[in-house]
Amino acid sequence: MVYTKKTPWVLIIGIIMVGFAWLVSQGHLAGVLKELHTSKLAGEMVTMGYIFGAIGVVVGLWQLALPAKEGNFDYYVSTIGGALFILLLVFVNKYGLEPMFKLWGSASEKAIGWNWTKTLGVNYILLGIIVGMIVVNVFKVPHWAENGVRLSRLGLKTGVVLLGALYSAAELRHLGGLSFTLIGFFVLGSVGMTLWLGSRKKIANSMGGVLSAGMGVCGVSAAVASAPVVQAKSTEIAYTIGTILLWGVLMMFIFPPVGRALGLGYTQFGAWAGTGILNSAQVAAAALIYQPNGIETLKVAEIFNITRILFLPIIVLWLAVWYVKREQTGLKVNLGQIIVGKFPLFVLGFILLFALSTTGIFAPPQHYQGKYFDNSEKALIKKDKEGNVTSSKMLKDEQVATLTAEADKVQREDQKAALTRLIENKKVMSIDDDDTLRGLVNAKVLSKDANHILSEAHKAVRHTAKRVSWFRDLIIWFFAFGLTGLGMQITMASIKQAGGQPIVIGTIVGLTKAIGSLLVVYLLVHETI
Amino acid sequence: MSKDKFDRGTALTIFKNDRTEDLAALVISLIIVGIVLMTVAR
Numbered sequence: 001m002v003y004t005k006k007t008p009w010v011l012i013i014g015i016i017m018v019g020f021a022w023l024v025s026q027g028h029l030a031g032v033l034k035e036l037h038t039s040k041l042a043g044e045m046v047t048m049g050y051i052f053g054a055i056g057v058v059v060g061l062w063q064l065a066l067p068a069k070e071g072n073f074d075y076y077v078s079t080i081g082g083a084l085f086i087l088l089l090v091f092v093n094k095y096g097l098e099p100m101f102k103l104w105g106s107a108s109e110k111a112i113g114w115n116w117t118k119t120l121g122v123n124y125i126l127l128g129i130i131v132g133m134i135v136v137n138v139f140k141v142p143h144w145a146e147n148g149v150r151l152s153r154l155g156l157k158t159g160v161v162l163l164g165a166l167y168s169a170a171e172l173r174h175l176g177g178l179s180f181t182l183i184g185f186f187v188l189g190s191v192g193m194t195l196w197l198g199s200r201k202k203i204a205n206s207m208g209g210v211l212s213a214g215m216g217v218c219g220v221s222a223a224v225a226s227a228p229v230v231q232a233k234s235t236e237i238a239y240t241i242g243t244i245l246l247w248g249v250l251m252m253f254i255f256p257p258v259g260r261a262l263g264l265g266y267t268q269f270g271a272w273a274g275t276g277i278l279n280s281a282q283v284a285a286a287a288l289i290y291q292p293n294g295i296e297t298l299k300v301a302e303i304f305n306i307t308r309i310l311f312l313p314i315i316v317l318w319l320a321v322w323y324v325k326r327e328q329t330g331l332k333v334n335l336g337q338i339i340v341g342k343f344p345l346f347v348l349g350f351i352l353l354f355a356l357s358t359t360g361i362f363a364p365p366q367h368y369q370g371k372y373f374d375n376s377e378k379a380l381i382k383k384d385k386e387g388n389v390t391s392s393k394m395l396k397d398e399q400v401a402t403l404t405a406e407a408d409k410v411q412r413e414d415q416k417a418a419l420t421r422l423i424e425n426k427k428v429m430s431i432d433d434d435d436t437l438r439g440l441v442n443a444k445v446l447s448k449d450a451n452h453i454l455s456e457a458h459k460a461v462r463h464t465a466k467r468v469s470w471f472r473d474l475i476i477w478f479f480a481f482g483l484t485g486l487g488m489q490i491t492m493a494s495i496k497q498a499g500g501q502p503i504v505i506g507t508i509v510g511l512t513k514a515i516g517s518l519l520v521v522y523l524l525v526h527e528t529i
Numbered sequence: 530m531s532k533d534k535f536d537r538g539t540a541l542t543i544f545k546n547d548r549t550e551d552l553a554a555l556v557i558s559l560i561i562v563g564i565v566l567m568t569v570a571r
Binding site: 341363 | 547566
């Protein structure tokens with residue numbers, strides 16, 4: 001079978017992208033960009049427009065000119081049209097719709113005192129998912145784009161693997177214990193609760209088993225991985241997937257506004273989403289809807305999500321023992337083979353990149369959340385060729401005076417000492433001092449002006465590693481691509497599969513998990529800054 | 530799109546199984562890491 005469809009659309013998308021990049025690079029759209037407050041994205045628009053546009057033009061011309069031949073090459077090349085279709089939607093959402101919604105939000109704030117786009121978290125990730133859902137359910141995905149849409153999960157997985165490069169050992173020390181405790185409790189709790197409810201409601205053991213893995217671990221993949229252990233029928237897997245998808249999609253839209261209403265910080269929201277949302281893709285979506293222009297929430301959410309996946313072998317073992325005990329069928333299941341065969345390899349990729357990151361090849365090894373500490377003169381003071389100072393991030397005399405005047409307000413000895421060293425040296429002197437002074441800012445002991453000076457002093461000694469910055473930008477694109485494509489896979493047919501007892505049990509367990517994890521996170525998890 | 534026994538929703542992929550997709554994600558990531566290491570200074 002030949003998969004590549006003869007269509008002018010790949011070429012047309014390529015021309016649109018190249019044309020857009022050219023218009024931006026020549027300044028013809030400067031007025032529009034200024035109006036939409038997107039001028040700072042002009043460089044990205046040009047680079048991405050030319051790269052993807054060129055691919056579209058070349059592949060589009062080649063597909064029109066030459067007949068496709070059956071084979072692997074044809075199969076994989078047939079995905080390019082769909083991938084470009086998704087990327088075009090990302091362009092429209094990121095550079096057009098999101099800024100327009102922001103403007104409408106600001107206008108509504110002026111008119112009625114409520115910025116609805118801010119409250120609902122309308123951004124290009126959310127818009128991508130919604131537009132994707134509209135495309136697949138109202139218009140249908142064009143036939144030449146179908147194979148490309150199926151690349152979206154590859155995009156998400158690649159994003160997760162690359163995310164490993166952004167973690168440092170310090171970060172994992174901070175989040176690792178917390179995520180293991182929280183995830184351990186909720187994963188084991190959800191599995192146990194589903195199995196218990198399943199036996200109360202007298203559903204088949206195979207149904208209860210596969211549903212419990214889906215509700216407890218990481219959604220669809222866990223359900224598929226545990227299916228052979230509990231001898232689940234395909235209809236039972238379908239019920240489970242429907243329940244998980246229905247819950248995942250609902251939670252993806254509900255979590256961000258609730259988080260915003262409660263004023264959750266990035267760490268808190270990431271921990272909540274990574275624990276409470278059932279499916280990996282929707283965890284990433286909720287985190288990026290909550291914080292579209294940064295990666296802190298996504299990083300926390302993903303470390304929780306990955307911790308959850310690490311529990312998969314334990315759950316598979318548990319289910320195997322549970323199922324054999326209940327059924328006593330004498331069926332022999334090779335547990336080792338299932339675990340080795342089904343454990344998601346991309347999680348190992350994430351761990352590999354994290355291991356590489358701890359060696360310091362991407363950023364100085366002591367970096368925290370992609371930023372490393374450097375208070376050397378070279379980092380703080382810029383000089384021209386003649387050695388004259390052109391800019392300095394050291395504290396100015398008037399800033400020192402402000403801090404000195406307020407120093408008496410500080411009661412804690414460690415904060416007092418760190419502040420004194422800052423005043424004496426006009427710069428933050430160590431990582432510990434930096435952390436202590438950030439705590440002082442959070443405590444709101446000093447005036448707004450003094451806190452602003454402390455924040456500036458903090459920014460002056462924390463630097464983003466260039467490689468980390470590159471990874472961060474790339475990861476955002478992989479997730480934007482994956483999540484827009486994900487929207488195109490949320491079909492009504494897949495959601496309608498949920499039904500009967502599985503949806504009742506799923507609702508009870510899903511709600512308990514979402515509310516329980518919110519309570520724990522809200523009460524016990526605190527921001528580091 | 531090929532018809533599955535049931536609609537896997539977000540689990541749709543062009544690869545023949547999840548393991549191949551994971552491997553592809555790993556290979557793409559390592560290529561990107563190599564390019565970033567070679568072209569971007571730390």
